[in-house]
Amino acid sequence: MAYIDALQRQKAIFLGGMSGKRAVVPFQAAGLRIAAKQQLSARAWAYIDGGAGDETSIAANAAAFSDISILPRMMGGEGPADFSTRLLNTDLAFPLLLAPIGVLDLICPEADRVVARACRNVGIPMIFSNQAGTPMETCAQDLGDTSRWFQLYWSKSDDLVLSFIQRAEACGCSAIVLTVDTTLLGWRSRDLALGYLPFLRGMGIAQYTSDPVFQALLNQGAGAAITGAPKPTVTLQTIANLLQLKANYPGGFFHNLFRKTPLEAVRLFINIYSNPALSWEQVIWLRQQTKLPILIKGILRADDALKAMDAGADGIVVSNHGGRQVDGAISSLPALKTIRQTLPKPFPIVLDSGIRSGSDVFKALALGADAVLLGRPYAYGLAVGGQRGVEEVILNMLNDFELTAQLAGCRNIQEIDGSMVG
Structure with missing residues (x-):
């Protein structure tokens, strides 16, 4: 399923409705989540949907977007809309990539391959999970020419870290995403209640x-x-x-x-698999081992963002791991706003955690993100409809963003700035 622009897809959906056809994948975030829960085992649902502690950070991520309002600008003139961008050395048709999610095989067999094929079909890059159920080389074949990055967890073996990097380079990854907020596993109450890892x-x-x-x-x-x-x-x-x-x-x-x-x-x-002693000195070492751009994922403080830049990182991913690591941690969106004030553009910043709609994507870009990562929603789509479900979730997100941006008076990424939100 290739990308279809929002107006054409709307027409197709409404025309299908005239024939009695209804979308299998719900369009709203809440409905999508409910539909996914109905398809998964208790163990799979707890792992995919759950978070740390009382899960207040999961709720806060969504609430943070609700606290921001879009300020649409009228009569912006005509002309084709183009929301493509370039992030580090990756060309993006839209400022969105699929976030790494571990153990997707809880949802269906060979899930990482299914997601890779969906990304290939809609032209959206995938970040290979360090905790995947399928080796990166196999997923790279399924992706074809579609861009891919690799998420890296720093293990206690530097030789293993280096091997992962070399394999990522060999299978065409165009960036390394070093995740630094999971040097220990968070207190994930739902998994603990089931005694399941x-x-x-x-x-x-x-x-x-x-x-x-x-x-x-x-x-x-x-x-x-x-x-x-x-x-x-x-x-x-x-x-x-x-x-x-x-x-x-x-x-x-x-x-x-x-x-x-x-x-x-x-x-x-x-x-x-994890290294609680991870330090900025190891990031400096990592910078010496690869020519690929390095993004540090899990940054929530401006001083850590500066340390990442000083250690040689090419960008950061502002993220609280979807609320899965520190319950009560600051939400990613307000953290983004503060960090962008400290590290102005063009230093690349990607936002992760809490993206549930196209308007969320718009708000993140307006507050300074260069792109966003889409996480749980595509896992929900996988549960509801397999590969087609993932594709539908991605298209829904892109179409929603496309219409939101145009209705707000923006026809390219550069026009989506701080003046568009309040």
Whole structure:
């Protein structure tokens, strides 16, 4: 499904309505979320939809957009609208990319590939998740010529970090998005209530199991050598989960039935996947290892934004991780406004967390973002309609933004500035 401009798509939808056809994917954010919940298991829903603590930060992200009003300008003249832009070395037809979301296989098999194909069809770049269920190389093939970035979590092995970077370069990624707000896993109450962490079942670790450095560590016995870690009580449920782990691990159930490798791989992953000691000095080291642009994701303070720039970052992603890490953290939108005052354009700033509509995209751009990341809504679309669901969610977002911008009197990105909101 190629991109269709808003007016043409509106006409097609209304004409379809004359024949009794209705959209499968809800247009409003609340309806989309409800529809997705109806399609997912309790565990999948908790992981995809949930956040840290009492989830006040999730609600605050949406409320922050409601507190901003658009100030439409009338009689702006005629002429074609063009909302394309260039961010670092990536050309964007619209100022939007798909955010990295881990363990999408909770929604459907090979979910990362499904999302990659949707991005290819609508021409929107995808950021490969560090916690994907499919290796980046496979998703890169599915994307075709569509741009892609790679999200990087800094593990305890610098050799593994370097291997991820080199693989991202080799499969055509045009930027590295270093996520720095997840050096520890947040207190995610819904997952805790279910006692469920998908990584322990071998899900969301495909970037690791496909990596030569990780495999070398496994072959050296690094996973088997981990001692002192707590072990679950052996029950029928424990056995069932271990069998599920063997089924999820590359090669499948029968290949892995009598092998210890899947369990050792999960132990190794849990032991090294995050690094609480991550520092700005490591960002400086990262800058020396790749020529790709580096964006630091998870910035909420102006002083951290300055440190990122000083460490050699080419841009930042203002984000509170969708409310999944620190409950009560400042919402991304007001953080963006403050940070942009400290780091004026042309320093690139991307906004993540809370985008639910085209008007949200407009408000983020008006407050200083160069582009936005779309997260949970496309996961909801995946749950509701598979690849077509993802495509529909993206098109709905773009069409909504396109009409919002034009009705507000703006025909290009440059015209969407601080004067357009109040």
